[in-house]
Amino acid sequence: MSFALVSIQTALACVAMFSISGAANDKVIVLTDGQTIHAEIIREYSDRVVIDLGFDAVSIPRQHIRSIEDAPDATTTSAPALADARSSENLYSTARLQPDSVKNLAARFGEGVLLISSPSGLGSGFFISGEGHLITNFHVVEGETKLTATVFRRVGREFKRQKFDDVDIVATNPFLDLALLKAQLPEGYKPVVTYLADEDHLRDGDLVFAIGNPLGLERSVSEGIVSRRNRAEEGLAYIQTTTQINPGNSGGPLFNNRGEVVGVTNMKIGGGEGLGFAIPVRYVIDFLRNRDAFAYNSESASAGFRYLQPPERRSAGRCPLLEKK
Numbered sequence: 001m002s003f004a005l006v007s008i009q010t011a012l013a014c015v016a017m018f019s020i021s022g023a024a025n026d027k028v029i030v031l032t033d034g035q036t037i038h039a040e041i042i043r044e045y046s047d048r049v050v051i052d053l054g055f056d057a058v059s060i061p062r063q064h065i066r067s068i069e070d071a072p073d074a075t076t077t078s079a080p081a082l083a084d085a086r087s088s089e090n091l092y093s094t095a096r097l098q099p100d101s102v103k104n105l106a107a108r109f110g111e112g113v114l115l116i117s118s119p120s121g122l123g124s125g126f127f128i129s130g131e132g133h134l135i136t137n138f139h140v141v142e143g144e145t146k147l148t149a150t151v152f153r154r155v156g157r158e159f160k161r162q163k164f165d166d167v168d169i170v171a172t173n174p175f176l177d178l179a180l181l182k183a184q185l186p187e188g189y190k191p192v193v194t195y196l197a198d199e200d201h202l203r204d205g206d207l208v209f210a211i212g213n214p215l216g217l218e219r220s221v222s223e224g225i226v227s228r229r230n231r232a233e234e235g236l237a238y239i240q241t242t243t244q245i246n247p248g249n250s251g252g253p254l255f256n257n258r259g260e261v262v263g264v265t266n267m268k269i270g271g272g273e274g275l276g277f278a279i280p281v282r283y284v285i286d287f288l289r290n291r292d293a294f295a296y297n298s299e300s301a302s303a304g305f306r307y308l309q310p311p312e313r314r315s316a317g318r319c320p321l322l323e324k325k
Helices: 008-017 102-112 281-289
Strands: 026-031 036-044 048-052 057-061 065-070 113-118 121-127 133-136 148-155 158-164 167-173 178-183 207-212 220-233 236-241 253-256 261-269 276-280 322-324
Touching: 026 048, 036 057, 102 113, 102 148, 102 207, 102 220, 102 253, 121 207, 178 281, 207 236, 207 261, 220 276, 236 261, 261 281, 276 281
Parallel strands: none
Antiparallel strands: 026 036, 026 065, 036 048, 048 057, 113 121, 113 148, 121 133, 133 178, 148 158, 167 178, 207 220, 207 253, 220 236, 236 276, 253 261, 261 276, 261 322
16 A cells, blocks of 8 residues: 655544544544544654554644544444443443543533532532432532522523522532532433543643633633642642632533543632642542442531531641632
């Protein structure tokens, strides 16, 4: 077979029509603009990578490539397919999805993000099960008994607000700043469920993005990178990110470039820019697996109409500027 070297613009046009997979050196090439190419790598050079599209050899300059990753098995490449589905007993699902642009991922999972409302304020949350279970921050529901959740459904070319007035608190963990809620869904309604990242592939510099409701601005999308994957604060390791986080983002999901939830946004450094933090998804998974230990009991003196504020944890090196958002 003879190959012709073509430009990156031609490559993208070809990929839109054709993708080859199944070769031994099959890879997913993630471009700097978020687009992906699924093809066999013929040869790698210091300044470019040559791939086989089946009918042409395409030379892609290194400066246009964000990353090169192993292609998932054919059995897991369909958009909603799960590489590792958890049982319904654990409420959540995991998936190893293909990289995609923030625009496409926000369109796919945006309807899974909700606005959480209480008499004292607003926050965000996201569906983790088809039965209406959702995750948010503890400080979003702290001291509240009347909660509502609003989802924004795409109907044709328009979005329609759907409000759930019956939202129960299932479990809370003040130390992790996590809460599990359940919205009573109308018959026939199927929520868009988000997938949790089961493996810790997150690295400093990785692209991440958040969807939430900062200052009540519904379904806002903000993009950034991981500044540090394990910033220590008060005995926990948080994800530090340049993704913009403001009051109202609390409890919303932080996604990686595959659309998997890698964290729950919960605070920022006041007076600083691009200094946001998220609770790593491994803490969320542990919280869900042990949710019976943190079950909310409305008849308990410590979890009834008023939450009891735990004593403030003090430790050396605590940053006084960290504040929940």
